[in-house]
Amino acid sequence: MxxxxxxxxxxxxxxxxxxxxxxxxxxxxxxxxxxxxxxxxxxxxxxxxxxxxxxxxxxxxxxxxxxxxxxxxxxxxxxxxxxxxxxxxxxxxxxxxxxxxxxxxxxxxxxxxxxxxxxxxxxxxxxxxxxxxxxxxxxxxxxxxxxxxxxxxxxxxxxxxxxxxxxxxxxxxxxxxxxxxxxxxxxxxxxxxxxxQESVIEAAYIQALGQGTEMQLASAVGSKNATLSVKRRLACEQLSYFGQAHYCLSTCDNLNGYGKKHLSFIKWKYLEAKAAAYYYHGLITDKGTEPSCHISAVCCFLAAEEILTESKKACLNFCLTLPITRAPAAWGAMKHLNKKIPETAAKKSQMYAYLLEEEKSLDVLPDLPEFELSLKADEYQMPDKDAAWESEKWVIPNQTLKTHLTDDEEDD
Known part of the structure; x- marks a missing residue:
């Protein structure tokens, strides 16, 4: 598997x-x-x-x-x-x-x-x-x-x-x-x-929540009712999940070949989430009226474009790390963002080129907002102990020495 x-x-x-x-x-x-x-x-x-x-x-x-x-x-x-x-x-x-x-x-x-x-x-x-x-x-x-x-x-x-x-x-x-x-x-x-080991299980646990958030973002991108704020929040949450998962896995000693593939997968997903987060943060920031808002937005779009390129290289690295796998065709949020991020980065950097020239001191990539992580694991409960363990009902025949020795011979 x-x-x-x-x-x-x-x-x-x-x-x-x-x-x-x-x-x-x-x-x-x-x-x-x-x-x-x-x-x-x-x-x-x-x-x-x-x-x-x-x-x-x-x-x-x-x-x-x-x-x-x-x-x-x-x-x-x-x-x-x-x-x-x-x-x-x-x-x-x-x-x-x-x-x-x-x-x-x-x-x-x-x-x-x-x-x-x-x-x-x-x-x-x-x-x-x-x-x-x-x-x-x-x-x-x-x-x-x-x-x-x-x-x-x-x-x-x-x-x-x-x-x-x-x-x-x-x-x-x-x-x-x-x-x-x-x-x-x-x-x-x-x-x-x-x-x-604990750190690897924890990484897998956080990865599952990160991928669940990735699916939620895919649904939001395909929905006409989802706002930019919702999309940004989901992208930032996805980024936090994969950042935590990467930290857990990178602290594990002696990762085997498949562990390295796991790490490369998380890095790929982390970069995709980061590109999405900066893109949506840029769209929201660009709604401001101050020049600094537009400059910050352009910085976000250019950063998103650069990170998107890195994510494609990380995807290739994941596929080629043994065992070899194929990556899915772009779908969900990334199908949309693979087209929109380069287009928006080119359009907005050209539109605000004069501001970037005049206000070089404001040409600083803003920090992404942090959100409380909303997707939680389903609580699992161990099944009740089978009724067969009610020992007061047990009838266990006594085992003679001869039977015990015979059993040992059969096992040998």
Whole structure:
């Protein structure tokens, strides 16, 4: 998955199809692989409960291995059901937290495996996978729009659906940060792969909100009712989100190849947002009557044009950073701004050339306004513990020494 979602089937069927088109970046993806759950739990929980855990985990693996993006809803349902069982293993009274070695493999760095004996690591991996699947679904909502030459009701619906999915994904990642990572001791955190480290998860969480705001700006640009103030605010908020995400990711040590691609994506989106913010700030500033207003506006337009050029180079750098991807055709706000920014910069700099010559001391790029960030993540709640964990109903047969030794021989 990740950018690999369009290249391979969800779980990594190696037959390449095409270079993927990425609108919403999926930072990373891991899927569970075979782990011995039943033996460590033998004699501690009922056999049918251990069997259900194993069965659901295997089902998740098979779904991820054999299906494409259309199966994301089914995968999410299976993960949610698995979580309701998995949460029982984290109960300290049961004493099962450090009994099972949970194994996962990455689809972004050569199928590398990670094995950690901690049930909270398993919870983290499951919720993180749910977030990545949701980002993947958001990307799929927007890909068809790239072939549509004009704005349509369908594309508007897809943008709205994408925003809903992005804030949902942000909710999963926020839950990882606030509720799961705090449960994991430092010596286990040191073993976590890069994509499950706090700074990388935080960057992905903020990125999801930034892309949600990007979709809102796209809707505003296509709306006759949206004012310049609304568009400027959304562009400035988008800039803040991507600035924060870039800071989080740049502080992470040992970014792998896919981490570098993630960083290049955020830089590209940051520059697009900055160009949009200066353009709309320039339009609003230009409404003033003082010469200084017009000079400041021209500075904004020229800055927007220069940053727009930088953003196109950043887009190319993102596409060429491995794994290679394709960028979507300009759409939404950027389809409009790719044309309007150069036109307005040329027109206004020519119109106010005499002011720029007379008032050189005022030729200073103004600061962009700061706004409170309005888009929030959907609050995610862990599913209730499955009723199967009501231990007063358990019937666990005694295990004889002979049976125990026989089991060990079978495992060998």
């Amino acid at each position: 990740g950018c690999a979602v369009s290249v391979y089937r969800v779980g990594g069927n190696k037959k390449p199809l095409k270079i993927p088109l990425v609108t919403v970046l999926v930072p990373s993806i891991r899927i569970p692989i075979a782990s011995n759950i039943q033996k460590p739990l033998k004699g501690l929980v009922p056999k049918d409960l251990a069997d259900r855990l194993t069965s659901l985990r295997n089902q998740i693996f098979l779904l991820a291995e054999q299906t494409d993006v259309s199966a994301v809803p089914e995968l999410l349902r299976a993960l949610e059901e698995y979580l309701s069982l998995l949460v029982g293993i984290t109960d300290p009274e049961l004493g099962c937290r450090e009994l099972i070695e949970f194994k996962w493999k990455s689809l972004d760095d050569g199928q590398k495996e990670i094995c950690i004996v901690d049930s909270w690591f398993e919870v983290l991996s499951v919720v993180h996978m749910m977030a990545m699947l949701t980002l993947m679904e958001a990307n799929s909502k927007l890909i068809p729009d790239q072939t549509v030459s004009s704005e349509s009701e369908e594309s508007t619906d897809n943008i709205r659906s994408a925003v809903d999915l992005l804030v949902k994904a942000a909710g999963y990642l926020q839950f990882c940060l606030r509720e799961i990572l705090v449960q994991i001791p430092p010596h286990i955190k040191m073993k976590l792969p890069v994509d499950l």
